[in-house]
Amino acid sequence: MEDWIKKKIGLDKTQRLTREAISDYQVKKLKETITIAKENSPFYRKHLKGVEPEHIESISDIQTIPFLEAEDIRANGMKMLCTGQDEITRIVTLSTSGTTGKPKRIFFTADDQELTIDFFHEGMKYIVNKEDVVLILMPCKTPGSIGDLLARGLERLGVKTIPYGIPEDLTKLSEILRSEKVTSIVGIPIHVLQLAESHGTTEDTRIKTVLLSADYISDSLSKRIEDKWNCKVFEHYGSTEIGYGGAVQCKFTRGMHPREADIYFEIVDPDTGLVLPDGEFGEIVVTTLTRKGMPFIRYRTGDYGRWLKGNCPCGTVLKSLDKVRHRIDDEILFNGYKIDITKLDEALFSIDGLCDYEVKIVEDKGKLRLKLDLNFSVGEGNLTGKKRRINR
Ligand SMILES: [Zn+2]
Numbered sequence: 253m254e255d256w257i258k259k260k261i262g263l264d265k266t267q268r269l270t271r272e273a274i275s276d277y278q279v280k281k282l283k284e285t286i287t288i289a290k291e292n293s294p295f296y297r298k299h300l301k302g303v304e305p306e307h308i309e310s311i312s313d314i315q316t317i318p319f320l321e322a323e324d325i326r327a328n329g330m331k332m333l334c335t336g337q338d339e340i341t342r343i344v345t346l347s348t349s350g351t352t353g354k355p356k357r358i359f360f361t362a363d364d365q366e367l368t369i370d371f372f373h374e375g376m377k378y379i380v381n382k383e384d385v386v387l388i389l390m391p392c393k394t395p396g397s398i399g400d401l402l403a404r405g406l407e408r409l410g411v412k413t414i415p416y417g418i419p420e421d422l423t424k425l426s427e428i429l430r431s432e433k434v435t436s437i438v439g440i441p442i443h444v445l446q447l448a449e450s451h452g453t454t455e456d457t458r459i460k461t462v463l464l465s466a467d468y469i470s471d472s473l474s475k476r477i478e479d480k481w482n483c484k485v486f487e488h489y490g491s492t493e494i495g496y497g498g499a500v501q502c503k504f505t506r507g508m509h510p511r512e513a514d515i516y517f518e519i520v521d522p523d524t525g526l527v528l529p530d531g532e533f534g535e536i537v538v539t540t541l542t543r544k545g546m547p548f549i550r551y552r553t554g555d556y557g558r559w560l561k562g563n564c565p566c567g568t569v570l571k572s573l574d575k576v577r578h579r580i581d582d583e584i585l586f587n588g589y590k591i592d593i594t595k596l597d598e599a600l601f602s603i604d605g606l607c608d609y610e611v612k613i614v615e616d617k618g619k620l621r622l623k624l625d626l627n628f629s630v631g632e633g634n635l636t637g638k639k640r641r642i643n644r
Pocket residue numbers: 502503504509564565566567568
């Protein structure tokens with residue numbers, strides 16, 4: 253993605269991309285974002301009181317800015333807007349699981365959506381080419397949804413796309429793989445695994461690449477898809493708040509390279525809020541550098557990750573983000589113990605044929621026990637999605 257980022261930060265092709273050039277650009281865009289936010293948003297005017305762009309000299313000065321919490325978004329919504337409502341082309345409502353709190357509403361302008369299409373266009377260049385047929389198993393019916401923006405990015409590469417949406421019927425999908433000669437799939441890990449299990453390998457299976465996103469991606473699950481289809485699995489990290497696209501693996505699949513010209517990422521200690529050194533796990537905090545409608549400044553994502561130390565074999569100066577897990581969904585408390593569901597994922601999906609599992613906390617003779625339901629069949633051609641549905 254280096255040439256793309258060079259262009260975005262104002263370097264020409266002959267100039268070398270350096271960490272310093274990226275940081276200088278990020279400082280400039282951060283100052284612009286703060287200025288625009290304070291001028292246009294009643295929420296940010298109050299929230300960023302005392303934060304003056306002229307006091308920001310290096311990107312580490314970002315740490316003097318207060319965090320933006322999910323609660324701030326729920327409570328303020330439209331007060332965070334930095335453009336007129338007439339410029340908003342898409343609103344996404346994110347309901348909160350398990351609470352009765354207000355949903356989060358995220359606003360995008362057409363320019364904000366274009367940033368995502370452009371990133372998908374660039375990020376997919378390393379995964380597919382003009383000859384490919386890409387099946388998109390992400391929400392795509394609404395204009396501006398993740399699958400729709402991805403399809404638009406792929407169309408710029410001249411790739412044929414099949415925007416399907418969230419899958420339900422595996423038999424139907426198997427038929428599409430055959431009839432449309434699908435060579436690449438983008439989807440949620442558990443869905444693609446179940447499709448691989450149910451479809452299997454036939455003479456006309458042509459899957460070369462798979463891009464997984466939107467959930468924790470265990471190595472064991474990826475390996476099973478790769479083995480089944482003799483294909484290569486890539487990982488992506490994104491969320492609605494950051495405009496869907498965040499970071500994607502290059503062909504060396506070591507870590508995910510972030511779109512550093514659009515988003516500034518920090519990894520912070522969840523308790524102290526202090527920025528952690530490379531290699532240490534913490535909460536991912538994002539600042540959008542180019543978003544117009546609803547910029548996010550130091551937003552605590554609730555996602556956990558870390559920067560990988562050392563360089564990617566591709567030789568880029570861009571950072572490499574390790575696998576991301578989701579704080580709320582990937583952790584359960586049981587008898588005072590914190591259980592990390594991602595570790596269960598790694599262990600359980602290495603079992604040949606396992607398609608899904610469910611964790612339950614059950615009462616047995618007055619004691620609480622953790623019960624695992626393992627599912628080795630995908631039933632009547634229908635997908636199951638029990639994983640992570642924790643019954644208490
Ligand atoms: Zn790389």
